[in-house]
Amino acid sequence: MKLFQRSGTKYLLRSWAIKNKSDFPSINTKSPEGLKDSGTPFKIIVVDDSMFVRKQISQILTSEGFEVVAAVGNGQEALDKYKELYPNVDLVTMDITMPVMDGIESLKQILAFDKEAKIIMISAIGKQDLVRESLLIGAKNYIVKPLNRKKVLARVLKTLGRKFVE
Numbered sequence: 001m002k003l004f005q006r007s008g009t010k011y012l013l014r015s016w017a018i019k020n021k022s023d024f025p026s027i028n029t030k031s032p033e034g035l036k037d038s039g040t041p042f043k044i045i046v047v048d049d050s051m052f053v054r055k056q057i058s059q060i061l062t063s064e065g066f067e068v069v070a071a072v073g074n075g076q077e078a079l080d081k082y083k084e085l086y087p088n089v090d091l092v093t094m095d096i097t098m099p100v101m102d103g104i105e106s107l108k109q110i111l112a113f114d115k116e117a118k119i120i121m122i123s124a125i126g127k128q129d130l131v132r133e134s135l136l137i138g139a140k141n142y143i144v145k146p147l148n149r150k151k152v153l154a155r156v157l158k159t160l161g162r163k164f165v166e
Contacts, residue, residue, distance in 0.1 A: 032065025041067035047078040048095040075106025
């Protein structure tokens with residue numbers, strides 16, 4: 001404790017030092033879902049022509065420990081980025097309707113490059129025929145907009161062979 005004086009009034013200062021993290025109990029005891037057994041994060045490419053949706057998906061994933069290695073706005077960029085980062089990509093979330101190259105064409109080309117690619121298609125309500133087509137082509141799962149955090153995490157983890165724990 002230190003004593004100092006200003007304008008005739010004496011003040012007593014206390015210094016509080018936080019020694020380590022254990023001074024604060026953790027209220028979140030579960031480990032992040034986005035980590036492999038080795039402790040390294042799953043690597044994800046997020047593809048959507050809407051910057052808002054890209055940020056929304058990225059935030060959901062990074063909050064659980066996933067690493068978003070790229071967030072791009074069309075299918076051509078997705079294909080290019082997948083080829084650049086291969087084999088260090090565990091999963092791709094792919095919007096169906098996009099400019100330049102749509103999600104279905106990008107899905108076809110990524111699967112032609114890597115038949116083991118794990119791709120989750122994302123679509124708006126009312127696009128069931130396109131979702132069905134993409135699943136027949138080889139997409140592993142789908143998510144319908146508007147996005148729901150729990151559904152996004154559950155589908156991503158299921159596609160990666162994991163179980164979602166709330």
